[in-house]
Amino acid sequence: MKHLNILMVDDHPIIIEGYQNVLMATKDDDQTLRIDTANNCDTAAIMIERAGEATPYDVCFFDISLPASDDGKYASGEDLALLAKKLLPNAKIVILTMFNESFRIHNIIKEIDPDGFLIKSDLTSMELADAFQHILKSPPYYSTTVNNYVKKTFTSEIYVDDINRKILHLLSQGIKTKSLNEYISLSTSALEKRKKQLKLLFSVSDGKDETLLKEAREKGFL
Structure with a gap:
């Protein structure tokens, strides 16, 4: 038994x-x-x-x-x-x-x-x-x-670290960029820089947050 x-x-x-x-x-x-x-x-x-x-x-x-x-x-x-x-x-x-x-x-x-x-x-x-x-x-x-x-x-080649994931998650919850530092202990300029990197990673050509979130969703990051 x-x-x-x-x-x-x-x-x-x-x-x-x-x-x-x-x-x-x-x-x-x-x-x-x-x-x-x-x-x-x-x-x-x-x-x-x-x-x-x-x-x-x-x-x-x-x-x-x-x-x-x-x-x-x-x-x-x-x-x-x-x-x-x-x-x-x-x-x-x-x-x-x-x-x-x-x-x-x-x-x-x-x-x-x-x-x-x-x-x-x-x-x-x-x-x-x-x-x-x-x-x-x-x-x-x-x-x-x-x-x-x-x-x-895990089949996606895009690497997104924990902070970037959190940025994506918060943006998808409707949190504005200027308020992100209430949730993540980084300066607004550091957060802006990360957002730009994310847009490059996800090939966002129009610069819009909505497009970034759409691409992140399609690739399984949201």
């Missing part, structure tokens, strides 16, 4: 119940699952720390949007995933989230490099069941939206 210890963290108990039911109903015959659940960062952090000292988790599922810990140390599922990677080096880390913007997907892959990355709107119970078994045997497993993003971005 293969005994698996699992941690599921989501602030909606009904969603966790759904995940649990799917995994229990579709597990392999030789698998027994013990599933712990948490609805906020505080509870989850305690469980991860405890597991690090005693019985480690084999798989941890993290929603990104979670109530922060009281001391402000953990503000999201991303913070918990990094803690789990540190204290439970052999655990498979799975991110489940509603966020499907390219900027968030890119950051999660770069910061966490999860064994599984599932966008909730892609998920059916069958896909969750398949993803779980796939992650155990040969990670990573990415759901459709993540896969499409990865294909588009």
